Amino acid sequence: MMTKTQRVKPSYELFDHTADMGIRVTAPTMAELVRPASEGLYAVIGQLAPDAAEPARPVNWRLTGAEPAVLLRDYLAELLMLFERDHRIVREPVVAEFAPDRLAVEAQAFKLDQVRSVYQHEVKAVTYHALEIAVIPGGYRATIIVDI
Amino acid sequence: MGDEYTGPLERVDAYRWRIPKSYKPGMRVDGIIYADDRLIEHIKSDKSPEQVANVATLPGIVTASLAMPDIHWGYGFCIGGVAATDPEQGGVISPGGVGYDINCGVRLIRTNITLKEAQPLMEKLVDRLFANVPCGVGKGGRIKFKRAELMKLMEEGVPYVLKRGLGWDSDLAATEANGCIKNARPDYVTDHAYERGNDQCGTLGSGNHFMEVQVIDHVDDASTAAALGLHEGNITVMIHSGSRGLGYQVCEDALKELRGVPEKYGISLPDKQLVCAPVRSPEGERYLGAMRAAANFAWCNRQIMTHLARETLAEVFGRPAEQLGMHLVYDVAHNIAKMEPYEVNGERRMLCVHRKGATRAFPPGHPELPQQYQAVGQPVLVPGDMGRFSYVLVGRPEAMEQTFGSCCHGAGRQMSRGAAIRASKGRSIAKELLQRGVIARARGRTGLEEEQPDAYKDVIQVVDVLHNAGISSRVARLRPLGVIKG
Numbered sequence: 001m002m003t004k005t006q007r008v009k010p011s012y013e014l015f016d017h018t019a020d021m022g023i024r025v026t027a028p029t030m031a032e033l034v035r036p037a038s039e040g041l042y043a044v045i046g047q048l049a050p051d052a053a054e055p056a057r058p059v060n061w062r063l064t065g066a067e068p069a070v071l072l073r074d075y076l077a078e079l080l081m082l083f084e085r086d087h088r089i090v091r092e093p094v095v096a097e098f099a100p101d102r103l104a105v106e107a108q109a110f111k112l113d114q115v116r117s118v119y120q121h122e123v124k125a126v127t128y129h130a131l132e133i134a135v136i137p138g139g140y141r142a143t144i145i146v147d148i
Numbered sequence: 149m150g151d152e153y154t155g156p157l158e159r160v161d162a163y164r165w166r167i168p169k170s171y172k173p174g175m176r177v178d179g180i181i182y183a184d185d186r187l188i189e190h191i192k193s194d195k196s197p198e199q200v201a202n203v204a205t206l207p208g209i210v211t212a213s214l215a216m217p218d219i220h221w222g223y224g225f226c227i228g229g230v231a232a233t234d235p236e237q238g239g240v241i242s243p244g245g246v247g248y249d250i251n252c253g254v255r256l257i258r259t260n261i262t263l264k265e266a267q268p269l270m271e272k273l274v275d276r277l278f279a280n281v282p283c284g285v286g287k288g289g290r291i292k293f294k295r296a297e298l299m300k301l302m303e304e305g306v307p308y309v310l311k312r313g314l315g316w317d318s319d320l321a322a323t324e325a326n327g328c329i330k331n332a333r334p335d336y337v338t339d340h341a342y343e344r345g346n347d348q349c350g351t352l353g354s355g356n357h358f359m360e361v362q363v364i365d366h367v368d369d370a371s372t373a374a375a376l377g378l379h380e381g382n383i384t385v386m387i388h389s390g391s392r393g394l395g396y397q398v399c400e401d402a403l404k405e406l407r408g409v410p411e412k413y414g415i416s417l418p419d420k421q422l423v424c425a426p427v428r429s430p431e432g433e434r435y436l437g438a439m440r441a442a443a444n445f446a447w448c449n450r451q452i453m454t455h456l457a458r459e460t461l462a463e464v465f466g467r468p469a470e471q472l473g474m475h476l477v478y479d480v481a482h483n484i485a486k487m488e489p490y491e492v493n494g495e496r497r498m499l500c501v502h503r504k505g506a507t508r509a510f511p512p513g514h515p516e517l518p519q520q521y522q523a524v525g526q527p528v529l530v531p532g533d534m535g536r537f538s539y540v541l542v543g544r545p546e547a548m549e550q551t552f553g554s555c556c557h558g559a560g561r562q563m564s565r566g567a568a569i570r571a572s573k574g575r576s577i578a579k580e581l582l583q584r585g586v587i588a589r590a591r592g593r594t595g596l597e598e599e600q601p602d603a604y605k606d607v608i609q610v611v612d613v614l615h616n617a618g619i620s621s622r623v624a625r626l627r628p629l630g631v632i633k634g
Contacts, residue, residue: 016564018194018221019356045285046593066407077400084393085343087286119285120593122354122634124248124396128403128421129223147223147248147396148355148565 008139012040020148021121022130028139030068031095034075034105037142038093041076044146046120048089050110059090060106069133071103072142076126087112121148151221153197157181157188163617167201167213174205174418181215182551184613190562190605191219196226202418203231207426208239210492210499214551216506217613218560218605222247224421227505230554232490234499235427240415241436242424243402245502247483250398250439251446252357252390254507254529254557255323255479256540256626257454258376259472261383261465263363266629273361273464274587274630280460281359281453282351283634284591289350291452298346298445302334305444306451314455321518322476324508327447329486333437337394338401341442345394349445350452354592354634356599357389359453360531362538365627372542372623375524376477384626385457385474386538388531390483391446398442402435427500436485443484450479477540478527482507482557490552501552509543509555509620528620530611532559534631535584535601539611541620555620559607565598572597581631590633599633 007028015022023040027033042048050056059082063074082088090107097104124147133142158166160180165188167179179200183191191197196219203225204213210232219228224244233239266273282289291314293301301308306320306327320326352359362384367373378384391398406423409431410416415424425431454476458469465472485502492499510517510526517526525542532538547553563571577596581588590596614620 014566016566018564019227019561021565074404081340081344081397084286085340118593119354119591122285124355125400127223127248 005138008136010036012036014040014043017145021146023144023146025142026136026139030133030140031098033072033133033140033142034093034095034098037072037076037144038079038090041079041123041146042089044121045083045123047118049113049116050089050091051113054111056108056110057088058106059109060104062102062104064102068098068100069131069142072133073126073128073131073144075103075105076144080123080126082109123148151194153192153195155197155201157192157197163613167197169204171201172418174416175201177204177209177212179204179215180212181219182613182617183217187217187609187613194221196221199224199226200229202422203229205418206231206233206240206242206422206424207415208233208235208237210234214554216554216556217610218505218556218558220560222504224419225502225504228556228560229504230502230506230552232499232501232552233427234497236497239427239500240424241427241432241485241500242422242502243399243406243435244421244423245504246399246439246485247504248396248399249390249483250395251443251481252483253446253450253479253481254386254388254531255450255454256477256529257385257457257474258378258477259383259461259474261472263381263383266383269464270361270630271587273461274589274632276460276464277359277457278589278632281456281632283353283632285354285634287351288347289452290456291350292347293349295342295346298342299334301349301448302337302441302444303332304328306447309448309451315451319451319454319476323447323479324481327451329440329443331437332440332444334441336434336438337398337441341394341397341401344397345392345445348392348394349449350456351392351449352389352453352634353392354595358534358631358633359457360386360534360628361630362386362626362628364624365537366625368622368624372524375520376527376540376623377475378477378540378624386529386531386626387450387453389449389453391442392449394445395442398438402438406431406435439485443481447479478529480507480529488553490548499552503554505557506554507557508553509541509547510553511543511545511548528555530556530558530607532607533601533604534586534588534599534628535581537607538626539607539622540624540626541611541615541622543620544618546618547620551619555614556610559604559610561603562605563603568600568603569594569597571602572600586628587630592634595633
């Protein structure tokens with residue numbers, strides 16, 4: 001008898017990787033990987049709180065020319081850049097498109113509240129090491145390693 | 149599925165193991181790992197020997213793909229890896245052979261302050277260093293550079309910051325490459341890299357980076373130690389940091405730019421992370437130019453922190469830094485690629501030497517060494533962990549013959565960050581360190597837990613392999629007294 005596979009819930013977990021850290025993300029669709037992947041990256045950096053007094057700024061990325069796992073990595077590298085350069089984080093990113101060769105994301109970027117934020121790690125880079133998006137029962141699983 | 153290495157490892161002698169080039173298709177040379185019987189068992193527990201074999205496939209690689217005893221799993225290249233390629237033979241440059249933290253390195257400053265004098269002031273000293281040296285995530289530097297100034301800094305290296313009064317003339321000779329690799333191309337550093345690192349020159353960073361106050365605890369070789377100005381019972385300051393966000397982004401940008409480039413040059417790679425370009429290609433020259441600019445930035449970063457350390461010790465001990473004898477012993481890079489001449493099969497060849505988590509270790513008489521070290525060899529600085537010891541070694545002639553003048557760079561982790569945090573449950577690492585006589589300050593929430601002494605192998609095991617193999621020789625042991633971390 002056929003059983004209906006349950007769709008996995010969007011979520012992330014952090015895992016150990018020698019001197020660095022890994023983020024394992026699951027979601028029912030590739031597009032839905034983006035939000036928990038963003039949250040996972042921020043969770044590695046620390047407990048990041050937006051500054052409610054500062055107006056948010058719209059940001060968007062249109063990434064092309066690579067396979068989906070690399071596009072997701074490229075997107076996270078953009079988030080890291082936004083964090084380091086502008087001290088901003090995004091909340092609830094909206095994926096306009098996640099096709100095999102392109103990823104488009106729009107979001108609001110909030111200034112960090114330096115008082116309420118607690119930092120844990122400086123992320124040097126989102127690496128290509130063990131990078132993958134795998135199809136799993138009920139959805140997708142992305143694996144990303146960040147260099148600490 | 150286990151991550152352990154199951155391929156061949158043939159014993160060469162008591163301290164070397166060979167991965168024969170017959171192991172996998174495409175290997176052009178053997179892999180050689182330096183380790184004793186104890187360390188090799190640990191080394192086999194991850195895929196780093198596989199990475200040594202993968203590096204052996206790179207075009208133009210000469211003699212062997214090498215790994216030091218502090219080898220562990222990295223990105224493409226293992227940490228602790230050394231690979232020399234010959235540009236005249238199609239040799240390549242690979243950003244993965246340098247790493248994200250370009251010119252991450254270590255410097256050691258000696259003093260004439262004795263342990264007896266320092267001990268009562270140690271807590272104040274550590275607190276003042278913690279206040280004066282910017283460290284931790286997102287911390288900007290105290291000394292600001294405009295963009296045009298930063299371009300000059302990346303081109304000229306340490307001489308540029310000395311002109312701004314941020315060091316002593318004698319610091320230059322005591323810095324690898326005199327603090328400046330020639331042919332740096334700041335114009336190849338992207339706006340993103342500039343924006344990410346423009347306020348970070350003179351900052352420690354986070355992770356395993358540190359500034360440590362130490363005492364020279366034991367001297368192995370009294371005459372060499374004296375030549376280095378190291379005397380038992382005196383205080384030293386060690387700094388471990390790199391090129392900060394600027395260097396990370398130079399690597400990030402290069403890895404993107406080099407996508408598709410191996411295919412363009414007909415290079416087949418067993419691991420995409422070994423992405424590379426011929427040294428003699430526009431893409432290779434572009435990465436090398438930007439990498440050199442980031443390397444010069446890193447030397448300036450450590451130079452500015454040296455200035456801050458001198459200011460702080462002068463304030464705490466009430467005497468100018470000159471009177472405290474705060475001379476730079478040496479500064480060495482351990483994540484870098486440099487053009488260096490070597491004798492290969494009786495022929496003098498200019499090679500591109502990648503050192504990723506490996507320290508240069510030139511022997512006595514090498515023309516690149518300053519006059520004061522001509523007789524003893526280049527100081528090699530090997531940090532351990534913040535509870536045990538660090539070591540000062542010097543390079544030996546065998547390093548030129550066997551390892552392209554290279555040595556280990558540290559103890560190497562034996563525990564993941566998560567495992568270290570779990571092992572810290574119910575303990576206070578700061579208190580435990582204090583019981584060992586180490587005052588520690590850290591900005592990160594779990595910085596001390598993740599970097600606790602047990603997270604690292606005992607550095608003596610690593611150092612002894614290379615001492616016994618004749619690559620370098622022990623000079624002095626340094627015991628930590630105080631440490632600041634990001």
